[in-house]
């Protein structure tokens with residue numbers, strides 16, 4: 001069982017291991033242990049409370065760049081820069097919003113500290129210690145009050161339902177997760193996951209009707225949902241293709257504004273969880289791309305097309321690739337809508353194409369068409385699983401790509417493997433033939449205040 005990331009933050013920060021509690025902010029740590037020990041002796045180590053979370057985050061990003069530098073050295077690449085980092089690390093860019101910034105929250109249904117098995121909230125504890133409980137999210141600072149209100153109403157609904165919560169699939173029960181998504185224009189989407197177990201169509205229809213009634217004319221109407229979805233699911237997670245999101249009430253999409261553009265968002269489409277933070281991030285990505293009028297921008301793992309569409313006016317063409325079909329439909333709609341109505345942008349958005357499918361399947365053929373063409377800049381923003389090795393190979397072997405921005409919320413994980421494959425010497429066995437990339441700049445963004453996590457942008461050139 002995974003801990004909900006909305007609750008991880010304060011707990012995780014407080015329990016940071018001692019190795020994360022070294023000194024320093026904007027300057028890199030000395031490379032030799034001796035010097036480091038001298039620094040530690042001469043200055044008392046500040047407690048976590050004495051340091052800002054941004055300093056804590058800076059330290060952890062620094063360690064990631066130090067790890068990358070040593071791994072590259074092991075491959076025979078002279079990568080160590082001052083402080084043992086693989087490239088300069090800029091200070092963490094703060095989020096414009098600190099509290100209540102989340103536009104999406106996922107609430108579980110499970111036993112609370114009082115024993116109530118119909119508690120809607122967030123998990124605390126660990127599976128290994130068998131001490132997981134579900135606690136209400138009322139005091140969690142990064143979740144907005146609207147999300148808490150919908151969670152409270154859902155709890156009220158399931159508490160009055162004769163059906164059981166589904167805690168362990170094989171033990172039966174029905175009521176599962178609630179996802180709440182909101183936008184700055186006041187839209188609220190709720191998605192309820194339900195385990196059908198042995199229920200027939202008629203019984204399912206009854207539950208859906210009760211849910212709709214509760215949220216449209218019952219006590220849940222205070223939430224003023226603009227979309228209410230229901231998904232039957234017998235697995236931990238189901239895509240729309242595996243089990244469709246069923247619209248019970250309202251509009252099929254919510255809409256968000258970002259950099260003056262309007263974005264349509266489907267229930268299963270990714271959107272950065274901190275919209276104001278995303279604006280800051282995309283602005284910086286635009287600057288780091290150094291695009292000229294004839295640049296072609298590859299937006300790999302593009303979601304609803306936010307990065308490509310934000311930068312479309314700077315480049316000759318945007319090519320987006322994304323695995324979630326509904327997100328690609330959103331991206332196409334977003335391109336068309338903003339192209340048609342946003343005549344104020346310097347160039348109308350008519351230069352974007354989006355491809356649906358796994359990047360590892362789509363990209364190799366796509367890049368073959370662009371080899372030796374105009375300058376290509378690649379922006380990759382994969383999920384935590386990182387890029388498939390075929391994607392790295394296709395990028396690496398496409399000579400026109402001289403500049404690559406890797407955006408990652410977990411650079412210490414699978415992304416590290418990608419960094420090494422991008423930068424290692426040519427390796428015929430792995431079919432990594434092109435010139436290696438070199439990391440030249442790292443900028444962390446505080447996309448997730450109240451947590452230990454950052455969004456890291458790593459710029460590579462060759």
Ligand SMILES: C[S@@+](CC[C@H](N)C(=O)[O-])C[C@H]1O[C@@H](n2cnc3c(N)ncnc32)[C@H](O)[C@@H]1O
Pocket residue numbers: 269270271272300301302303304305306307321322323324327357358359360381382383388
């Ligand atoms: C962190 S999100 C970034 C989305 C987008 N760049 C943004 O800023 O909104 C990662 C995206 O990668 C997509 N994705 C995951 N695996 C993929 C794959 N194998 N091929 C293409 N897209 C993938 C996910 O569906 C998700 O939309």
